[in-house]
Amino acid sequence: MIPKVPAWNRLRRRLTLTNLNSAVPLGLVFMALTVGMGIQLPARAMAAAAPPEAETAKAPEAAAWSAPDQVDAQKRAQEVVPFVAEVRDECKLCRQQRLRDEGLGVKDQSHSYLLLDSPIIKRTEDRYGPVRFMHSKHATITQDCALCHHFRPADESASETVRCSACHQDAFRQDHPERIGLKAAYHQQCIACHEEMAKGPVGCIGCHQKNAPDHKDLVQLPANPEPSQVTSECLRCHESAGKDMLSSAHWLWKGPSPFTLDHRKAVHHGKATTAVNNF
Amino acid sequence: MGISRRNFFKILSVAGAATATARTPARAWESQAPSEAYGCIVDLTRCIGCRKCEQACNEVNKLPPPDRSFEDLTVLDRKRRPDEKTFTVVNRYYSGRIDERDQLIPTFVKLQCMHCQDPACASACIVGALSKQENGAVNYDVSKCIGCRYCMVACPFEIPAYEYHDPITPRVMKCTFCYERVANEGKLPGCAEICPVEAITFGRRDTLLKVARDRIKENPGRYVDHIYGEHEAGGTSWMYLSAQPFEKLGFVTLPDHPMPRLAETIQHSLYSYLWSPIVLFGMLSGIMWAFRGKGERQEDHEGGNL
Ligand code: SF4
Ligand code: SF4
Ligand code: SF4
Numbered sequence: 001m002i003p004k005v006p007a008w009n010r011l012r013r014r015l016t017l018t019n020l021n022s023a024v025p026l027g028l029v030f031m032a033l034t035v036g037m038g039i040q041l042p043a044r045a046m047a048a049a050a051p052p053e054a055e056t057a058k059a060p061e062a063a064a065w066s067a068p069d070q071v072d073a074q075k076r077a078q079e080v081v082p083f084v085a086e087v088r089d090e091c092k093l094c095r096q097q098r099l100r101d102e103g104l105g106v107k108d109q110s111h112s113y114l115l116l117d118s119p120i121i122k123r124t125e126d127r128y129g130p131v132r133f134m135h136s137k138h139a140t141i142t143q144d145c146a147l148c149h150h151f152r153p154a155d156e157s158a159s160e161t162v163r164c165s166a167c168h169q170d171a172f173r174q175d176h177p178e179r180i181g182l183k184a185a186y187h188q189q190c191i192a193c194h195e196e197m198a199k200g201p202v203g204c205i206g207c208h209q210k211n212a213p214d215h216k217d218l219v220q221l222p223a224n225p226e227p228s229q230v231t232s233e234c235l236r237c238h239e240s241a242g243k244d245m246l247s248s249a250h251w252l253w254k255g256p257s258p259f260t261l262d263h264r265k266a267v268h269h270g271k272a273t274t275a276v277n278n279f
Numbered sequence: 280m281g282i283s284r285r286n287f288f289k290i291l292s293v294a295g296a297a298t299a300t301a302r303t304p305a306r307a308w309e310s311q312a313p314s315e316a317y318g319c320i321v322d323l324t325r326c327i328g329c330r331k332c333e334q335a336c337n338e339v340n341k342l343p344p345p346d347r348s349f350e351d352l353t354v355l356d357r358k359r360r361p362d363e364k365t366f367t368v369v370n371r372y373y374s375g376r377i378d379e380r381d382q383l384i385p386t387f388v389k390l391q392c393m394h395c396q397d398p399a400c401a402s403a404c405i406v407g408a409l410s411k412q413e414n415g416a417v418n419y420d421v422s423k424c425i426g427c428r429y430c431m432v433a434c435p436f437e438i439p440a441y442e443y444h445d446p447i448t449p450r451v452m453k454c455t456f457c458y459e460r461v462a463n464e465g466k467l468p469g470c471a472e473i474c475p476v477e478a479i480t481f482g483r484r485d486t487l488l489k490v491a492r493d494r495i496k497e498n499p500g501r502y503v504d505h506i507y508g509e510h511e512a513g514g515t516s517w518m519y520l521s522a523q524p525f526e527k528l529g530f531v532t533l534p535d536h537p538m539p540r541l542a543e544t545i546q547h548s549l550y551s552y553l554w555s556p557i558v559l560f561g562m563l564s565g566i567m568w569a570f571r572g573k574g575e576r577q578e579d580h581e582g583g584n585l
Contacts, residue, residue: 124467124472124473125472125473171467171471171472171477171480171481172467172471172480172481172482174482174486177480177482177486177487177489177490178490178493180477181477183475183477184325184474184475184476184477187327187475187476188325188476188477191327191476198380202327204329204475240348
């Protein structure tokens with residue numbers, strides 16, 4: 001019985017000591033150093049001493065922010081409205097005229113933006129995140145609902161403007177082979193108009209965020225990785241990104257760094273020369 | 280003056296035709312086109328050249344990763360052909376049209392196997408490794424293939440490619456029309472499914488022809504009045520709509536009759552009497568003897584042209 005207690009105590013003390021000795025003060029020392037030296041070392045020091053803190057400090061902030069009506073928008077985006085089989089065809093101008101006569105206009109819109117995140121599209125692919133489409137902004141600029149809402153249900157009592165997904169749902173429907181699917185309806189409408197007006201994005205990532213696969217399982221790093229290990233782990237897959245970096249100004253910069261203490265006039269400063277984190 | 284392999288075949292078929300017509304009337308050629316074939320319409324006025332179809336094709340067919348990322352649009356700067364690692368490629372053409380800001384308007388052309396209604400590749404294949412399926416796909420069966428590569432010579436669109444790099448189990452590689460996905464899994468072809476602007480419309484061939492005609496009729500200013508593949512080479516399952524004349528976009532001008540018709544008629548007539556093969560092979564050896572040694576060198580050049 002007796003020898004067991006000190007052993008346990010010793011072990012416990014050692015545990016606390018290692019904790020105290022290594023992680024916290026080391027971190028503090030590094031922090032002090034970096035502050036003292038005027039942020040010359042931060043990348044290396046932070047990566048070595050406290051990579052989890054640095055990461056967790058950034059990630060939740062970006063994820064936590066969302067527009068005030070995001071929840072509502074998400075709900076609306078998930079609804080699939082009944083398919084409108086019969087549509088009324090009228091020329092754009094007549095339709096515009098009629099809407100104006102009926103007093104329907106931009107002000108009648110209830111939502112400032114729409115989240116284009118339809119389950120219809122997600123059934124076949126999910127490579128990109130949803131688009132946050134500023135509906136009223138587009139309406140205010142174009143001043144013309146008929147530009148996008150070209151048809152309406154043939155049923156007179158149905159709502160005047162319907163959402164795109166009322167008519168455009170799955171692609172290549174047997175019963176309506178002429179009607180393009182929802183994904184194509186959005187893309188044709190947005191891209192063609194943006195090209196014509198020479199305004200707004202025409203490429204994928206101008207509107208969508210790419211759904212990058214979860215890197216939690218992809219990254220293989222030891223528990224306390226060296227910064228250079230982190231770099232080489234990234235390069236394992238993102239080889240070309242590494243090459244691009246090597247030809248970027250960020251990498252090739254040589255010269256004074258007016259905002260960095262002690263390097264204001266050091267003309268040879270830069271990643272390619274004296275900076276420490278140049279791996 | 281040497282004789283190329285192609286010319287050699289030409290001489291052969293002329294000689295054969297002469298024998299055939301002299302002796303027996305040719306048996307009537309019949310189209311084997313399935314009545315319920317599926318197909319695709321590629322609307323070149325819609326395509327934005329995003330290469331997503333190439334990416335999807337690569338993924339669903341488990342092809343090797345590309346040399347350059349599918350997001351890299353600079354690969355469009357030079358013309359490419361489908362090869363043994365890529366079943367479909369998108370090329371960019373400038374036909375000279377400019378927009379209001381004096382920028383050249385590009386036209387993007389997606390290339391893949393056309394899945395001909397009466398495929399020349401299948402009729403050239405002596406072991407039946409290539410066959411037109413009920414659903415429209417021209418399917419390749421690697422277990423039957425003997426690697427003679429006649430299909431590559433026969434295809435008017437120069438589509439089939441060969442895995443020359445693989446000495447043990449080389450295959451002929453071409454677009455499969457996602458046969459497995461469409462026939463067994465009830466899914467869409469990978470490229471048609473992913474295309475963001477529905478430049479590729481998938482459906483029954485007869486329905487598609489109607490859709491295509493309607494598009495031209497409703498928008499005569501947008502399209503040239505021609506559905507490429509409706510009649511070309513006897514009709515193909517993949518068809519194209521365009522704003523520019525097809526010749527300007529790298530499409531070959533082909534006769535309307537199916538490519539296999541001539542070859543098959545000759546073959547059938549020749550073999551209808553037992554003596555024909557003897558005459559044929561006699562003639563063959565005569566020609567080969569006359570041009571021996573020259574053919575081999577020429578064949579290398581032929582390979583380079585494909
Ligand atoms: S995915 Fe569609 S739009 Fe993109 S290149 Fe292919 S055919 Fe053209
Ligand atoms: S395009 Fe060529 S490979 Fe494809 S079916 Fe027609 S002949 Fe065969
Ligand atoms: S049909 Fe399938 S195999 Fe052919 S190009 Fe499209 S994705 Fe590739």
